[in-house]
Amino acid sequence: MRDLHLPLNQTQRVRLEAALHELQTLAPAAASAAAVTVADTIPVNHEDNILKGHGTTDQDGEVVATLCGVVERVNKLVYVRTLRARYKPEVGDIIVGRVIEIAPKRWRLEINFSQDAVLMLSSMNLPDGIQRRRTAVDELNMRSIFEENDVVCAEVRGFQHDGSLHLQARSQKYGKLKRGQLLTVPPYLVKRRKQHFHHLEQYDVDLILGCNGFIWVGEHVVVNEITTFNEDQEKLSAEVETFTPMETRKHICRLANAARVLSALGFTLTIELIIQTAEASLSSNVKINDMLGAEFYVQTAETEAKRRADLLGRKKGGAR
Amino acid sequence: MSAAAAASGTYTPAAEAGGKRREKREELRRHLAEDADWPRADGRSIHDCRPAFMQTGPTTAASGSAYAEFGKTKVIVSVFGPRESKKAMLYSDTGRLNCSVSYTTFATGIRGQGLENKEYSGMLHKALEGAVMLHTFPKTTVDVFALVLESGGSDLPIIISCASLALADAGIMMYDLVTSVSVSCLGKNVIIDPTSDEEAWQDGGLMVSYMPTRREITQLTLTGEWSDGKITNAVELCMDACGKLCEILRERLKDTAVLESE
Numbered sequence: 001m002r003d004l005h006l007p008l009n010q011t012q013r014v015r016l017e018a019a020l021h022e023l024q025t026l027a028p029a030a031a032s033a034a035a036v037t038v039a040d041t042i043p044v045n046h047e048d049n050i051l052k053g054h055g056t057t058d059q060d061g062e063v064v065a066t067l068c069g070v071v072e073r074v075n076k077l078v079y080v081r082t083l084r085a086r087y088k089p090e091v092g093d094i095i096v097g098r099v100i101e102i103a104p105k106r107w108r109l110e111i112n113f114s115q116d117a118v119l120m121l122s123s124m125n126l127p128d129g130i131q132r133r134r135t136a137v138d139e140l141n142m143r144s145i146f147e148e149n150d151v152v153c154a155e156v157r158g159f160q161h162d163g164s165l166h167l168q169a170r171s172q173k174y175g176k177l178k179r180g181q182l183l184t185v186p187p188y189l190v191k192r193r194k195q196h197f198h199h200l201e202q203y204d205v206d207l208i209l210g211c212n213g214f215i216w217v218g219e220h221v222v223v224n225e226i227t228t229f230n231e232d233q234e235k236l237s238a239e240v241e242t243f244t245p246m247e248t249r250k251h252i253c254r255l256a257n258a259a260r261v262l263s264a265l266g267f268t269l270t271i272e273l274i275i276q277t278a279e280a281s282l283s284s285n286v287k288i289n290d291m292l293g294a295e296f297y298v299q300t301a302e303t304e305a306k307r308r309a310d311l312l313g314r315k316k317g318g319a320r
Numbered sequence: 321m322s323a324a325a326a327a328s329g330t331y332t333p334a335a336e337a338g339g340k341r342r343e344k345r346e347e348l349r350r351h352l353a354e355d356a357d358w359p360r361a362d363g364r365s366i367h368d369c370r371p372a373f374m375q376t377g378p379t380t381a382a383s384g385s386a387y388a389e390f391g392k393t394k395v396i397v398s399v400f401g402p403r404e405s406k407k408a409m410l411y412s413d414t415g416r417l418n419c420s421v422s423y424t425t426f427a428t429g430i431r432g433q434g435l436e437n438k439e440y441s442g443m444l445h446k447a448l449e450g451a452v453m454l455h456t457f458p459k460t461t462v463d464v465f466a467l468v469l470e471s472g473g474s475d476l477p478i479i480i481s482c483a484s485l486a487l488a489d490a491g492i493m494m495y496d497l498v499t500s501v502s503v504s505c506l507g508k509n510v511i512i513d514p515t516s517d518e519e520a521w522q523d524g525g526l527m528v529s530y531m532p533t534r535r536e537i538t539q540l541t542l543t544g545e546w547s548d549g550k551i552t553n554a555v556e557l558c559m560d561a562c563g564k565l566c567e568i569l570r571e572r573l574k575d576t577a578v579l580e581s582e
């Protein structure tokens with residue numbers, strides 16, 4: 001929200017403010033009440049012995065916040081969910097990262113965590129698809145798998161005792177990402193879901209919502225479970241001839257811009273919402289480059305406010 | 321004749337150019353000599369602080385940032401990290417806090433004059449390290465970069481307050497917000513939140529960095545000439561001002577939290 005600096009005209013400003021106000025009134029009142037800043041006491045019932053989670057500390061028997069954010073309570077656990085902090089990985093998260101360094105037997109990836117993540121050569125499937133011990137030759141050929149600055153998709157495997165993060169890429173769906181765009185959004189906008197890989201057939205586009213706030217929009221690649229190395233080489237030369245078609249490129253840009261607009265407005269990024277926004281831009285004949293203009297922002301905010309109002313109305317209707 | 325004079329473009333500077341500033345200084349000096357209570361140059365009384373304007377998020381590329389404007393003093397602080405330590409890849413249980421204070425070349429009236437405040441970086445580090453929970457991010461560094469856009473007196477206290485706001489904005493775990501206020505001793509008076517002119521004329525200066533909720537002082541700097549009784553009063557005055565400044569910081573943070581939690 002804060003990064004929004006739009007050249008709005010008078011009517012657009014009024015409309016945006018109205019939409020945002022609408023959203024604020026729709027938001028549950030508890031959300032704003034639970035906001036804490038550093039050193040605020042968090043009211044707890046001391047009789048049921050609570051567990052102090054992330055972002056809290058003990059001071060003279062009181063639970064005190066050490067972060068700015070929203071207080072979350074899960075049974076006995078009390079913790080503070082920050083809104084602007086860096087990504088905090090959990091085991092099993094699907095993330096998108098960028099290779100920054102090749103070290104012996106491992107790649108270092110930048111994933112918006114406080115430390116660089118480590119992808120071991122042994123915890124990823126080799127291109128030939130055969131399960132075997134990694135040899136010194138494999139180690140020398142690491143650069144042929146991922147190079148520096150490649151964008152890679154992987155899964156969080158676990159933490160080392162010193163807090164550093166290990167990744168794994170044990171399936172064909174993980175690995176190098178090419179022919180597309182990488183977007184970075186605040187990590188709290190991506191919620192953990194069952195599905196983070198999305199193949200949008202109507203656009204021939206792959207969309208990966210990384211839990212770390214890195215979002216990949218790229219051309220759809222057909223996943224072959226068994227590919228031999230030689231085939232890969234052949235494919236490479238074939239790929240040079242078959243460029244990404246113009247139509248797909250446009251779809252990629254449109255979806256990426258939809259995600260940009262939504263993240264700038266501070267809406268949670270779900271696949272449905274991204275598609276809806278992209279469709280809305282298509283149906284109202286907004287050009288791809290105009291999607292980042294003021295008018296489309298206002299339009300998106302209004303649509304979302306309306307959608308949430310409808311949702312709330314239906315819920316209330318159902319309750320009755 | 322007159323037309324020719326106009327065409328040649330000659331002009332005479334006003335004889336009293338710069339006189340106004342000199343007059344103000346002269347007035348301050350006179351007051352000091354008389355040892356009397358006097359109105360300050362900007363119309364405050366001796367125990368009035370300048371109005372504080374603070375805002376989070378001016379730098380979008382940083383993890384957290386804050387802007388502060390107290391009268392003429394304008395400061396911008398950006399916080400990066402926690403990120404992997406590049407300098408020392410050695411293992412350390414605690415994180416590192418890396419502080420740097422710099423002045424723009426146009427920060428002071430005379431170009432490039434403010435650049436000698438080298439010790440400010442170290443002092444900023446000392447003021448903040450007690451508040452930041454360094455053990456929560458092992459092996460990593462948090463970088464705090466402060467830039468003084470305009471120096472109008474009490475620079476360091478404002479940098480410290482602004483930096484703690486930026487750290488909170490970046491979501492870095494802290495025990496409490498640190499706010500800082502300085503006072504100057506001029507003659508028999510103790511004046512709060514001094515401007516550059518007043519700082520130039522001070523007999524002694526005192527700066528207190530304080531965590532109001534915890535009631536802990538993270539840093540105290542005393543310079544110049546002070547008499548016993550005045551120090552106690554001055555420290556208490558600073559602590560009270562810090563508490564009030566902290567309220568402003570909290571309000572700012574709460575506003576952003578509510579805005580973003582929708």
